[in-house]
Ligand code: AHM
C-alpha cells in the first residue's frame with residue numbers, strides 16, 4: 001500500500017473558503033457595505049443545513065409527501081417544507097433581508113427586519129419530485145435592493161422590479177457534491193461544499209458557458225404540446241446527433257449545460273401557455289447567472305430576453321430557453337408560423 005509522503009499532505013493548500021472569497025471581493029458588490037455579503041453567508045448557511053437534511057433523507061423519514069399542497073396546488077414534500085423554514089429562518093436571523101418571497105408561500109414573508117435593505121425571492125427546494133428517488137435537486141435565489149422606504153414593511157413593488165434590477169442571484173445544487181454558484185454582476189463563481197470541514201471552497205473561479213454545445217434538455221413527453229418552432233428546433237438537434245439529457249431538476253439540468261454547453265428548454269405548452277417555470281425565483285436568477293457566464297436566456301419568440309421582463313405578480317410563469325449563446329440564438333431564428 002502506498003502512502004503519500006507527509007510533506008505532500010501538509011503542502012496541499014486547503015483552498016479559498018466562501019467566507020474569505022466574499023471578504024476579498026466585497027468591493028465588487030453593489031453598494032459594498034457588507035450587508036450583501038452577510039446575505040450570501042446566510043444563504044450558504046441554510047444551504048449547508050438543507051444539504052445535511054437531504055443527505056439523510058432516506059434515514060430520517062423526511063422524504064415523502066407532507067400531505068399538504070403549496071400555493072401552486074402541488075403536493076408539498078416534507079423536505080420542501082424543511083428547506084423553506086431553513087432559508088427563511090437564516091434570512092430572518094441574518095438581519096439584512098426585510099422580506100422573502102418563496103415558492104412555498106402565497107405572499108410576502110416579512111422577516112421583521114424592517115431596516116433590512118434587501119428582499120430575497122427563493123425557490124427553497126426545486127425539483128421536489130426528485131427527492132424520493134435520490135436525484136439531484138436545488139435551491140434558486142435572487143436578491144434585490146428594496147425600493148420601499150427603510151423602516152417600513154416591504155411591499156409588492158420590492159419584488160416586482162424586473163430581472164435587470166437583481167443585484168445578486170444564484171443556486172445551490174445538491175448533487176454528487178453540493179455546490180453554490182452565484183453572481184453579483186461580475187461573472188459567475190462556484191464553490192463546492194466540503195462537508196467534513198463544513199465549508200464551501202472556491203472550485204470554479206470563473207464559470208463561462210461554452211459558446212455552443214451538443215446537449216438539449218427538455219421534457220420530450222410534452223412533444224405534441226410544443227409549438228411547431230420548438231419541435232422543428234429539436235428535430236434539428238437530433239439530426240445533428242445532439243444528446244438529450246433531462247432529469248427534470250432545473251438546477252441539475254441547467255448546471256450541466258453551464259459546464260459543458262447545451263440548451264435547456266421549458267417551452268409554452270397547450271396546457272401551460274406560459275410554460276411551467278416561475279419568473280421571480282427560477283427564470284430571473286438563472287437568466288442573470290447564464291448571461292454573466294456568457295450565455296443567453298430568452299422567453300421565446302415575441303417575448304424577449306428574460307432579464308427584460310417586468311413581472312406583474314409573484315408566482316408568474318414564463319417559458320424559458322437558456323444555455324449556450326449560439327444554441328439559443330438558433331432556436332430564436334426558427335420560423336414561427
Ligand atoms: P417544482 O418547482 O415544482 O419543483 O417544479 C419545477 C421543476 C423543475 O425543476 C424542472 O425543470 C421542471 O419542473 C420539470 O418539469 P416537467 O416534469 O414538466 O418536465
Ligand code: MG
Pocket residue numbers: 103123125126127282
Ligand atoms: Mg421550483
